[in-house]
Amino acid sequence: MKCDRCSELIAPGDERDHFGQNLCEDCYIDAISPIKTCDPWAVHSAKNFEKHSGDERMLTSLQSEMLRILKEDGPMEPTALLEKIGGDIGLKDLEREFATLRHMEKARGEKQDQKVFWRLW
Numbered sequence: 001m002k003c004d005r006c007s008e009l010i011a012p013g014d015e016r017d018h019f020g021q022n023l024c025e026d027c028y029i030d031a032i033s034p035i036k037t038c039d040p041w042a043v044h045s046a047k048n049f050e051k052h053s054g055d056e057r058m059l060t061s062l063q064s065e066m067l068r069i070l071k072e073d074g075p076m077e078p079t080a081l082l083e084k085i086g087g088d089i090g091l092k093d094l095e096r097e098f099a100t101l102r103h104m105e106k107a108r109g110e111k112q113d114q115k116v117f118w119r120l121w
């Protein structure tokens, strides 16, 4: 008997039935193994997608709020932003969030007349 895939001769009794095909051992193993896909483009797009959508997903609600205020009201001093946000957060918390935003190139500090203003990147 011959293998339906590779046409190798199969010793009687060694053939494997796979959906009605008579396969040799090698082809049978090949047929039942999970399909291995090598698609560099798919991986590439997935990475790109992550890169573009990742930032928004990673923003905390506080960070989003900071960006929203800076966008609507323009550059302002950290203390002014803190006042606008209100709540229980302290300036240190705000500065930590700001550092993250700066790292993401979403916001940055700017010096004006000895004062530091935070603004969108």
Ligand SMILES: [Zn+2]
Pocket: 003, 004, 005, 006, 007, 008, 023, 024, 025, 026, 027, 028
């Ligand atoms: Zn075969």
